[in-house]
Amino acid sequence: MNKPVTVADALRLGGVTRRGFLKYCSAIASLMALPPASVSVIAAALEKARRPSVIWLSFQECTGCTESLTRSHAATVEDLIFNAISLDYHHTLQAASGDAAEAAREAAMHDNYGNYLLVVDGSIPTGNPGYSTIAGISNKDMLLEVAAGAAAIVSVGSCAAFGGIPHADPNPTGAVSVADLIKDKPIINVPGCPPIPAVITGVLVQYLTFGLPQLDHLGRPVAFYGQSIHDRCYRRPFYDKGLFAESFDDEGAKKGWCLYKVGCKGPTTYNACATTKWNNGTSFPIEAGHPCLGCSEPDFWDAGSFYKALSTPTGSIGATAVYAAGAGLLAGAALGAVQRSRKNAAIRKHEKIGIDDLTQES
Amino acid sequence: MTDTDFLLLVRGPLFDAATFILCAGIVVRILAILLMGRKKNLAEPRGSAVTGGFGTMLRRSLPDAGTFHRSGFTVIAGYVFHIGLFVVIFLFVPHILVFERAIGLSWSGLPSNIVDATTVVTIIALVAVLIHRFTDPVKRMLSTFHDYLVWVVTILPLVTGYLAFHRIGMSGPAMLAIHILSVELLMVLLPFTKLSHAFTLWMARWYNGAVAGYKGVRS
Amino acid sequence: MNRLESIPVDVQNTASLTGNLLPLLHELHHALQTYAATGATHSIDLNSLPMAPEEDAQLEQLLGGGEVRAQLQALGNSEITETAIPGVWRVTHRNADGAVVARLLEITDCPAILKTQHQDLADGVQRLETLISEGS
Known part of the structure; x- marks a missing residue:
């Protein structure tokens, strides 16, 4: 079998007919909230899009993101795209192990240098490099090495995007996000714990069809992270x-x-x-x-308790108010006594109280 | 600092600090007024201080025809934004949760679209009041920096709250954090500015009325 | 699933209607007029338009069923039906699990996806040639 060159080739070789392909494009357009008229644009772009080489690095993570993506029970329209890409390295999914696995990564990097897509899940420890290693290489070293030849990086999951749970207080491993370490490559953050599988594939499709998507201030694609849960909640x-x-x-x-x-x-x-x-x-x-x-x-x-209302203070405000009232009573009594003695002294001296004494402000 | 850190900061230590300053500040201000003491009135009472006091508390809360005729705009705009502030602060459910957390008391709120509309009306009334302050020659002359400062700290929570509710401009956590921060600014400045009238108003009115009532006149 | 459903959770849908139904009918009307006059087709993504379940049902009832009902088997089932209003088609795409992945209203004489795709023609020619060579 010839190695498929474009995404559409890969789908056709997988037995997807033209109608199936168009239907898939419709589903993608609907998923990305694009107008139906863009279906033909998506189709044309996917036809031309080169089947990308993807290197997937898993660092300090729980594999929940990979589970999210791969645990759909039957072939869904969404995970077709995952079959259309050339996933050259994913140490959890790939059959090869040990030296052969690392050789596959190095070969993919060498063959597609500057063009492959790097997907990362998990955060990177910056404390002791031994906290997390793959084939004896520390997470940080591997990220820097693979990122150098990547066209773009997709940080899948909150750990890769923002540090996530390894980054949680007190952050024993000094975990950081991909964007904390890599400054010179476009990074698409796809946070979530885990992210929605359709969103992970949707981001890949968006990248293949339209290039880098529009991102918000946290590096998330606006097409999927543009609206709050609250505003769309039933x-x-x-x-x-x-x-x-x-x-x-x-x-x-x-x-x-x-x-x-x-x-x-x-x-x-x-x-x-x-x-x-x-x-x-x-x-x-x-x-x-x-x-x-x-x-x-x-x-x-x-970010505070999961079960406390968002608008409420996180401290024990009632106790603070009581202490404040106590402190206020003491200070007020002292101030009152001072003012009273000043007033009495003024009366004794028969001084007139002027307007300045009566106004306390300014 | 991420948006979430910012939100956590204003919900945590900063809110604690603001609450402390507000409560302590108000107690200090009220005590200082009460402990000044008043000279004993040796004159024979000609009326009831208590009746006069309560009468004035009620009377000054209702606009009389003369005041209304002279400055109807101030009366109406004043009522609108004061009632609006009451509704927005005390009858919006997320706000009630703050009070519940602070003092343990809870009451039912209004639907959020009513509070939303009230917010807009209140903002409009406050802007109108400011314009009036600029254009009315007497008011402009009487106004100091202090008056503009309290106007700003009063309208800020309304504007930021409106933006946070509708998620305009910034992301949810950051906008909510800025809203809470603006409220904390109000809480910190309240005891030390004219805004302390929220707490001293009724005793001041009662005192005015009581003094007059003792003399047998209406204030 | 049966056991889950036996848990007595009383879900009351008191959510108000969105009021999007009438504007949608107007959009259809406009699009159909344009199509009749100029031949420009139009599609509406129903997923992008928030509508209460009652409104969805009402739309279904208003548009009704027309003369054509087609089934498409490609990556799961799709139903393509003409509504009682000629020129307005309802396209529902499902994935292999039967979950709806796209719901469209198309204003056209025949949704493009129903037609034989020219990209697949070459495959057809080749297949026929194989059949003939095997038969001879």
């Missing part, structure tokens, strides 16, 4: 009406009311969960009755 009408679940087993929870009071981070979280959903569009956490944890935002693990 429970939003309850928020607007003031109908809230107060706990996880009250009437409000059973009626599917808004989860803001039990700590939902939807209003400050940007992701496609509320529209694309999970498990082939079955549901998403809020639909299952759990507040959004905000996993596609930086430092979500340390």
Whole structure:
């Protein structure tokens, strides 16, 4: 069999007909919220797009991101693209191991230097290099080496994008994100714990068809991370009406009311969960009755309690107020005594109180 | 610092500090006023200080015809933004949760679209008040830097809250953090500016009324 | 699944209607008029338009079923049906799991995906040639 050159070739060799290809392009357009008229543009671009060589590096991670991508049970339209790319190195998925695996990585880098796509999941420890190594190479060294020849980097998952859970307080390994170490390459952040599989593939398609996507200030593609969970949440009408679940087993929870009071981070979280959903569009956490944890935002693990409302202070404000009142009583009593004695002294001296003494401001 | 760190900072240590300054500051200001002491009035009372005090508290809260005729705009705009502030601060559910967390009391809020509309009306009223302050020659002459400062710290939480609610301009965490920060600025400045009238208003009115009531006149 | 569904969770959909149905009908009307006059086709992605389930059902009922119902088997099933309004087609793409991946309304005389794709013609020619050479 000839090695397929373009993405469309790869799909055709995989038995996908032209109609299937067009249908796939329709699904992609719908996923990316592009107008249906762009289907032909996507199709034309995918026909020409060279089948990219992809090197996937996994550092300090739990493999949840790879699981997210590969655990769809049947062949879905979304994971076709994954078959169309040339995944030359992924140490969890590849059959080769040991020297052969590293040889595959080096061969892919050599053959496609400057053109391959680097996908990273997991954060990189900057403390002791021995915290995480692959084939005896520290994560940092491997990232710097592979990134040098990459056309672009996709940071999949919150660990690669923002440091994620290894970065959580107290960050024992000195974990950092890809963007903390690589400054001279375009980096597309696809955060989430894990990211939605359709979004991972959608980003790859977007890169293949239109090049680098438009990114927000956190490096996330606007097409998928452009709207907050809250704004697209089907429970939003309850928020607007003031109908809230107060706990996880009250009437409000059973009626599917808004989860803001039990700590939902939807209003400050940007992701496609509320529209694309999970498990082939079955549901998403809020639909299952759990507040959004905000996993596609930086430092979500340390962003206050998962179950405290977003607007509330994190400290014990009642106690602060009591201490403040105590301190205020002491200071006020002292100030009052001083003012009173000054006033009495003034009366004794028969001084007139002028306007300046009566105004305390300015 | 990431947006999330920023939000955590304003929800945590900064809110604690602002609460401390607000509570301590208000207690100091009220104590200082009360402990100044008042000379005992030796004159024979000609009326009830208590009745006069409460009467004035009520009367000064309602515009009389003369004031309304002289400065109707100030009265209406003043009422609008004060009532608006009350609705926005005390009847928006996310705000009620803050009070619940601070003092343990909770009450039911209004639907968010009503609070949203109230916010807009309140902002418009505050802008109108500022324009009036600029254009009215008497008011302009009486105004000091202090007056403009308290106007800014009052309208900032409204504007940032509106932007945060509608997620205009910045990402959710950053906008919410800026909103909370603007509220903390208000909390810190409140005891030490004219804004302390939120706490001293009623006792001042009562005192005015009581003094007059003792003399048997209406204030 | 049956056991999950037996959990008595009472989900009440009191969410208000989005009010997007009437504007959608106007868009269809305009697009159909344009198509009749100039031959310019148009498609609407129903997934991009938030609509309450009631409104979806109402749209389904208003557009009705027309004379053509086609099934497409490519990467899962797709249903392509003409509505009761000639020139307005409903295209629903499903993946191999049966999950809906795209829902479109197309204003055209025949959705392009129904036609034999010219890129596949060469394969057809080759296949026929193989059949003939095997037969002879």
